[in-house]
Amino acid sequence: MDAPLDRAKLLAARYAAAEARPYLASALYALTVVPSPGPSGVRTMGVDRHWRCYVAPEFVARTPVPELSGVWIHEVAHLLRDHHGRADRLPPADQRDPVRINIAQDCEINDDLLADGLVLPAGRMEPGLFGLPKGGMFEGYLPGIPPTPPHAVDCGSGAHGGPAPWELGGCGGDGTAGIGPVEAEALRRQTAQAVRAHLRARGRGSVPAGWERWAEQVLEPAVDWRRALSGAVREAAAWAAGAVDYTYRRPSRRTPALGGRVVLPSLRRPLPRVAVVIDTSGSMGDAELAAALAEVTGVLREVGVGGNRVTVLACDADVHAVSRVASAGEVTLAGGGGTDMRVGIAAALARPDRPSIVVVLTDGITPWPEESPSCRLIAALIGEGAPNPPGWVETVRLDPADLGRRPDR
Structure with a gap:
């Protein structure tokens, strides 16, 4: 029989993440928790396009709160950086390998999170594992990730864009409907404004460079x-x-x-x-x-x-x-x-x-x-x-x- 989800521990980790990085608080609390137990469930944690966060109870049980806080920020970063939307714009040949896309995206995120002093579980993906430089975007990392690499990475459709077998689909029941693209875009802008306000109050260096670049791009997007x-x-x-x-x-x-x-x-x-x-x-x-x-x-x-x-x-x-x-x-x-x-x-x-x-x-x-x-x-x-x-x-x-x-x- 599957162990029940230790929701108190999971939410304590989210609270710790929001307290330490208050500019991400609105996005973190917008995530809907969906327990995903058993062999057909998510292995650790993952997100879909509707800002639902799927959680494996056994992963929560064995992971310390500081590491869970890092995973919370990792998963919400996929959604804030619109990784699934960017993945949809990749060439069809790249879209056929969601694992490779996910690894490149994890390299983009974890690079910033580790520089910010966050603790992440073992086995995390980093640019250095593939001989790639720090500070890049996942689209730039993707050519350096080998095809079908032997890494069981799956952060869900909120990352690589393809539906995972443990996801609920378009409309979940029992309060798990998630949010739509308009509300998601509003959350991105609200978070970017919070990053900018944090920088003004605390000064440059108080936010990782990757988040600072992201906020500027959201608030002042580049135009062709x-x-x-x-x-x-x-x-x-x-x-x-x-x-x-x-x-x-x-x-x-x-x-x-x-x-x-x-x-x-x-x-x-x-x-x-x-x-x-x-x-x-x-x-x-x-x-x-x-x-x-x-x-x-x-x-x-x-x-x-x-x-x-x-x-x-x-x-x-x-x-x-x-x-x-x-x-x-x-x-x-x-x-x-x-x-x-x-x-x-x-x-x-x-x-x-x-x-x-x-x-x-x-x-x-x-x-x-x-x-x-x-x-x-x-x-x-x-x-x-x-x-x-x-x-x-x-x-x-x-x-x-x-x-x-x-x-x-």
């Missing part, structure tokens, strides 16, 4: 700026191309049907023209500018805007060079003084070939026009600390560390 810039320019180009007008230079094809008595105009669909205003003030580096301009001209080519329809203006507090270009290598970056991108925008709009799209490459330390001009205006901001332009300016933030490097395809 190349895709965002391409989407903004593509949308603006489609908007400009849709601005049809009537012209008498080419009569309508219906004119002959009227016997020549009336000449009807035809519809004209203008090709979008683009102006790129480059901030060449003293605060901008030439290498970053050249790389950023190469990205913009590459985006323009991708959306079908190029050749003599792209004008580049180098501007600090005045416009120094204007050129019509087909590639970034034809641009002259002149300037180096103060900063006023209003001058460059006004000069672009005053040209005979008035653009329908203006892209401004800047660090954002500039005044902006008081109202939206009669064109689509896109600010491509270089640098993490670039201040936001007015709300009516379409804004894309470029990562200076990634400029000039093509993304993996």
Whole structure:
């Protein structure tokens, strides 16, 4: 007969974990305990996608409270770091080996937990066991984990994404329904905010670096700026191309049907023209500018805007060079003084070939026009600390560390 679950010991371990790491308390107490005894149950502890924590009574009985506290934090880390969601985005070939995924995920978590002084049971997975460096993400560890390794690791669908045989399924009964994805995401954000508050109160180093990085990613997620810039320019180009007008230079094809008595105009669909205003003030580096301009001209080519329809203006507090270009290598970056991108925008709009799209490459330390001009205006901001332009300016933030490097395809 299976031993009953020592719930008092298990909950005492959770209380100790929450007391020692208060920024994880909300997430720890959100877990629903599900006893999982017998040979068909979980071997130690595991979690599913619904934040249900399955517990083997015999594991609780033989494990000291400090180690149980570490396991509580280990299991909730799988859910907070959205390991099952990230596993769902892996290539199909990797998804077929959930044990390998689980080991890589355990390496990501245990690395931080051990550095934080937590005690974990013997047999834990660490990056060093596979010759891998510390501080990585499980996606980076996965290629270094051998296929079908001989380790009986199974933290459940809340980790590797695949359903475990001891899980209840979508809706558990008897108060074990768990929580849904919306509430789970709210818990992640609440926990990330608690991590940030703890850092502000206690200072840097009071939270393991892995948790700090995770919180920043949750609260300020990275954006694929190349895709965002391409989407903004593509949308603006489609908007400009849709601005049809009537012209008498080419009569309508219906004119002959009227016997020549009336000449009807035809519809004209203008090709979008683009102006790129480059901030060449003293605060901008030439290498970053050249790389950023190469990205913009590459985006323009991708959306079908190029050749003599792209004008580049180098501007600090005045416009120094204007050129019509087909590639970034034809641009002259002149300037180096103060900063006023209003001058460059006004000069672009005053040209005979008035653009329908203006892209401004800047660090954002500039005044902006008081109202939206009669064109689509896109600010491509270089640098993490670039201040936001007015709300009516379409804004894309470029990562200076990634400029000039093509993304993996």
